Amino acid sequence: TRTSRPQRILKAVQRKATVGDPQSVITAIDHFCRHREWAMNVGDEKGSILDSVVNEVSPVTVLELGTYCGYSTVRIARLLPPGACVITLEFNPDYAAIARQVIKWSGLEDKVQLVEGASGDCIPWMKEHFGVQAFDLVFLDHWKERYLPDTKLLEECGLIQKGTVLLADNVICPGTPDYLEYVRNSPRYNSHYYRSHLEYTKAEDGLEKSVFLGY
Ligand SMILES: CCCNc1ncnc2c1ncn2[C@@H]1O[C@H](/C=C/CNC(=O)c2cc(-c3ccc(F)cc3)cc(O)c2O)[C@H](C)[C@H]1O
């Protein structure tokens, strides 16, 4: 096909959503992915759980691993108060370009810092480059086999401190078994599974919320 799926998602936003209205951007993407083409956005059902965790944590600094089209970036950023921001990492330049336009359309660029690069390369620079002390909330939604190594890297870099909340998508489908085993068995995390469904389907999936208890 001539265009990519993310390009068709952006088109749907530009056709259906109102500039500066994040909820209309979310609704446009969900409608397109439910009725036209499935895509791996966190979606509306798991997205509501994401919203409730963001509201509960009321984070000042959020890290998102895996921007894709920016759907969850917009969901998170729309709930942040002035002065708070989400740093989102995306290493595919084509997806990053689409996400920038989706985020711009929603009018939330002041609350978002999209960093084009791989998590393994960017995380070690977070303190020095972005002045981050520690993250209040981390949303993991990138390659599933990278959840655990990147969590360990965040710990080593001192970016996870007492009270930091990790929220992981897809812990059932496609699944992140090694990550789940780690956060559920580690004495340093308090974990809870939010049962839900794979975006836009009836298949089971869920989010795992893990609170770091400190060393
Ligand atoms: C160096 C790499 C690590 N560092 C990285 N650093 C920066 N960016 C990274 C890194 N690794 C990946 N990314 C980016 O994040 C995105 C990747 C997202 C991946 N998401 C899934 O695979 C998934 C699958 C299904 C699914 C379920 C059922 C099905 F039947 C089919 C599919 C559902 C879901 O909700 C899913 O989130 C993006 C595409 C990719 O460029």
Ligand SMILES: [Mg+2]
């Ligand atoms: Mg996902």
